[in-house]
Amino acid sequence: MPATTTASPSIKVIPEPPGLPEPLPEPSVDELRLETVLGALSDPLRLTIVRKLLLESEDFDHTCGWFGLDRPKSSLTHHFKALREAGVTRQRQYGLERRSHVRIDDLNARFPGLLDLVAAWTPQR
Template sequence: MQQRVAASPSAPQQESAEDLPEPLPEPAPEEMRLEVVMAALSDPLRLEIVRRLLLESEAFDHTCGWFGFDRPKSSLTHHFRALREAGLIRQRQYGLERRSQVRVHDLNARFPGLLDLVAASPSQDL
């Protein structure tokens, strides 16, 4: 599974690992459970979040506002937390913002083929 990264002069520079804030709490790869991951993906909004992060993201530069969902911030916070606690995404805190990225390497190692299915799923009109 390869992420598409848009190359544009205005794209933010990739930060080196030592410059990144620590990730928020998440399960270790060996602690991820298929039924928890599948439960998190069973919600259409969460499935669309992961799909868009896989196909359209650039590093950790996407906050919940980037998706353009017409939902209260508290609702989006709940959905992002469910994805993080299931092990699907990694989030880092940048000041008041949380930025997300799919844990591609960990998920491909633990559940081969799962992210290919997510990426191939039809876009949801939410």
Template structure:
């Protein structure tokens, strides 16, 4: 059970707003986090430190907070580690196909960018 002061706020499923989700996904670092989590088996959690972002620790903390407050991820403390999981079921129920469409578009964009750099 989490200790007092270590419980993180998350929006209830019904309170997740499309504009907040889209805003959170508009940042490349946050999209990288979602992409990483989407590649995990459903429901699997990872420590925040497992996701390597090329930004400072305080900026990383900010990105995770934006994702959590938008309803894209859930975070819980397990001992001293903050564990993170994608809220795929909630997002799929509220916005069917959105997450997969965003991830597919992101992959296509990264492929185009890599092709331009190669050629």
């Protein structure tokens, strides 16, 4: 039988507390496609986002602004949407803010080891 999701020591798995807003539209676990996920991760900016979420998440999830990315807002919207639609991140609306976190359990279940590669990535030699 499947063990409960295992994660590498560096990647914190944070259970979702109840009573959260509904997530924005996203693919279900069995709709996750490797080629789509890899495509979403084949971009340095998006790798930066996901890696930062994996390694520096202290709270449950984070707004666009938290990342400190020096790009116009509409560019960031584009990339966060790409990550969500590929199934890499989950986004919820909290009043004004739209917060993101990585779907660690789902990705570990479908593509074990993939997030470890992202966590180990370094921006550009």
